[in-house]
Amino acid sequence: MRKIILIIAMIAISIVLSVVYFLKPKAIINDVGNYNINRVIYAKEDNHTDITDQINLVKLKQIISEYQCSRIPASFAPYQQDSVVFEIEGIYENRPLHIILGDINIVYESSNKGGYQIKNSDELLSEINNAIDRN
Secondary structure, three states, X not given: OHHHHHHHHHHHHHHHHHHHHHHOOEEOOOOHHHEEEEEXXXXXXXXXXXXXXXOOHHXXXXXXXXXXXXXXXXXXXXXXXXXXXXXXXXXXXXXXXXEEEEOOOEEEOOHHHOEEEEOOHHHHHHXXXXXXXXX
């Protein structure tokens, strides 16, 4: 009887720990050195402009590294292009990493795998806007 109670307790603890792990946000990027930004698109009204050369990419990587996203993927595609303010395309740890900010605030590797909701995305958007204004 004690063995059954012990086994049930261990299973319950494992389930609780798993739930807590998946509900806790993760960093968008952990290692700035393993993240390369290839392109930054700024969308204003119907005009999408490549601003990669106009922004300090080292500072942008640092800003992104300070933010978190969910661990649970969610479907977000298709989405309206006019709901996007920034699109940041890069490579993180040899895999594509796309960030969409605006009405949709998602980090994703591939749209068919779903995306991870960015936490405090309004603050991230504001910091990126400020970084652009300073350049």
